[in-house]
Amino acid sequence: MSALVFSTAMFSIVLTAANAGTVQNHLRFEGGWIRVTSSGHPMTAGYISISNDGSRDVVLISVSSAVAKMVEIHETTFQSNVMKMRKLENGIRIPAKGVIHLEPKGLHLMFRGLKMKIKEAEKYKVKFMFLNGGLAEVIMLGKK
Numbered sequence: 001m002s003a004l005v006f007s008t009a010m011f012s013i014v015l016t017a018a019n020a021g022t023v024q025n026h027l028r029f030e031g032g033w034i035r036v037t038s039s040g041h042p043m044t045a046g047y048i049s050i051s052n053d054g055s056r057d058v059v060l061i062s063v064s065s066a067v068a069k070m071v072e073i074h075e076t077t078f079q080s081n082v083m084k085m086r087k088l089e090n091g092i093r094i095p096a097k098g099v100i101h102l103e104p105k106g107l108h109l110m111f112r113g114l115k116m117k118i119k120e121a122e123k124y125k126v127k128f129m130f131l132n133g134g135l136a137e138v139i140m141l142g143k144k
């Protein structure tokens, strides 16, 4: 499972691959985007699909980025038709041969304490950390 760790060489490939879908061993990151903000806005959400083509489950345990003080993993719930968000303290399990979709009104990344404005078509580096110590650097695109 240590093969999940990105080498420096792989990292540069990821940077040029942009939003086209990133392949690193058995994990694939696709369609990653962050909702654009107006200046001074403190938070925004991000979405991405992560596929696990491997034979073992993996757990996404934390996410970070230079664009925000913290990035939390959230789920959206509905209580009497009121939309609420909850932080997932134990991360998200991605089953073997499975895929998870972080998407509007569902699981999402919450970028809190934004240090900059998120602009359309701009590329942002986001780090995904897994329970086994694996780390993936992924480019996410600013989008409306």
Ligand SMILES: [Cu+2]
Pocket: 045, 074, 075, 085, 086, 108, 109, 110
């Ligand atoms: Cu949220």
